[in-house]
Amino acid sequence: MDQHLLVFVTTVEMGNFSRAAEELHMTQPAVSQYIQALERTVGARLLERNSKFVRLNKAGELVYHHAKEILGLYTRMKDLVDDLSNTASGELTIGASYTYGEYVLPHIIADLRNQYPRIQPRITIGNTKDIAELVAGRHLDIGIVEGNDKHREKIHAEPFAEDAMFVYVSADHRFARQESVDLAQLQEETWIVREQGSGTREAAERMFAALQFRPAHLLEFGSTQLIKESVEAGLGITLLSHWATRKELTLGSLSIAKVTGTPIIRQFSLVTQANPYQTKAMQVFRELVRVRSSFS
Structure with missing residues (x-):
């Protein structure tokens, strides 16, 4: 994994260098050096800085978007390799539209945590359009949406409940x-x-x-x-x-x-990125969703 991208993303999400350094267990000067090295590599300034916060500029927004995707692909690759010999584990990013996410998903997550405590779910709730776009952009592993998706060339949709x-x-x-x-x-x-x-x-x-x-x-x-x-x-x-x-x-x-x-x-559908590889965490979550939908 490219440490420069990790430091950059963490700095953006923490809001300043000192909190990023604390999160990454690094010194503040080291964080600053990583950011400067990344800016030299891409040939553009990425952050507007002052003593209290950092803010993305236009070039920074582009790099941040792609850095998140690259880091997500790295995590996914690692999870797939781990799955070859281990039980279901690791982070699973799940998105759901409001109806399902607020009234059905909490029960599924409770089942998931009871049966597979090594899986670490991270939940995003939004409207159908937003969740489909986050899955298509590889910011979520799996989504549950209602209505018709608009990203069929980028995601796979599997109806599972009415x-x-x-x-x-x-x-x-x-x-x-x-x-x-x-x-x-x-x-x-x-x-x-x-x-x-x-x-x-x-x-x-x-x-x-x-x-x-x-x-x-x-x-x-x-x-x-x-x-x-x-x-x-x-x-x-x-x-x-x-x-x-x-x-x-x-x-x-x-x-x-x-x-x-x-x-x-x-209809409600499970939506995933359009590739054939799924972690064990995704597989067991999909199965729990199907089981829950059979008696909802």
């Missing part, structure tokens, strides 16, 4: 007591939806198109939990996954509205 999505209202909303809800009523409601790029937002837009209406009032929130709290408070109605609403249905704070054309069914 998710049912329903229209949810507060427990005291009139829709909770109706045997059916017509389109005119739906159109006049305030709909609370996720941000663009979210698989949940994509499903809501698909439902609006299928039922041929657009909400008169639309609120966009960046958190499923915030949406649930807002619906409970009577601010509006929403389309959400059954995975995200089990607790609220049990407590009786949310109700499912009987809307023709629902539930909306969407």
Whole structure:
């Protein structure tokens, strides 16, 4: 592994030379020398410096992006070699879209830690678009996303589960007591939806198109939990996954509205980089995901 790249990436992520030196168990002058040597090698200044912090310039952003990829490939190579003779171990970087990441993934990670304590998971939660891009850019080993991925030439997608999505209202909303809800009523409601790029937002837009209406009032929130709290408070109605609403249905704070054309069914997929090599850590994680999806 190129020590210059490791020192550079650590310095950027720690924010200054002194914290990087502490993290790397080096002296501060040694860190500075490594950075200067790397700048001479690439022929450009990479960091804007002052006494308190360092900041990437344009050249630094390019080098940082590729350095992260190179270091990730080195770690992956080492893990693959270790896998030839050892049990599943090492770091596993996992990404998941919000619905799966917040409501299903924690249970899988608990199983993973119990069964394979030598695996060190590192979790990133984001919307579907962001997770797919991080996997495609080799910043994540594996991702779990909803909706359609846009990087098929760079990643492999494997559908593993279907998710049912329903229209949810507060427990005291009139829709909770109706045997059916017509389109005119739906159109006049305030709909609370996720941000663009979210698989949940994509499903809501698909439902609006299928039922041929657009909400008169639309609120966009960046958190499923915030949406649930807002619906409970009577601010509006929403389309959400059954995975995200089990607790609220049990407590009786949310109700499912009987809307023709629902539930909306969407797929969840495991996405990995487009190559045939997988560490044992990735293999056991994939198997745990499949097992969990069989009874979710």
